[in-house]
Amino acid sequence: MSTTDCLFCRIVAGEIPATVLRETRTTLAFRDIDPKAPVHVLVIPKEHYADVATLAEGDPGLAAEVLATAAAVAEEEGLLGDGFRLLFNTGTYGGQEVFHVHAHLLGGAPLGPMLTSNLS
Known part of the structure; x- marks a missing residue:
């Protein structure tokens, strides 16, 4: 996929x-158009990396900047007191739908268990 796509x-x-x-x-942080929690923000590097593994390998400093931006947004959204979840979906099995690395910042209500057991 080209970055124009x-x-x-x-x-x-x-x-x-x-x-x-x-x-x-x-970096850029913006609201998810299909929120899964009262606060659902996507945090991305402006430079294209397919997933968090390639970002971490290719530019660890930029990966740190994504985390710093996520932390700043969590504070601005008032999530530090009760907590939040920061999630990177990676690859098909990980549920990644857009292949430009992005962190989901979720909070504003109890989020429940991390995963439901669906292993066969």
Whole structure:
């Protein structure tokens, strides 16, 4: 996939609108259009990496900036007191749907167990 076909690269380029909460030189945080919690924010690096494993290997400093942006948004959204979940889906089995690395910042209510048992 080229970056011109990538949904999140197009959001970074301003071609697709998003409700941006925080932007740094290297990262972007915006509300998920199909929220799974009262607060559901996606945090991405502006540079295209397919998943968190390739980001961590290719640019550990940028991976740290994604985490720092997520922490700042969690604070701004008032999630530090009761807690939040930060989730990276990676690959098909991990449930990744958009192959541009992104962290899901979820909070604002009890989130329940991390996974339900669906192993056969």
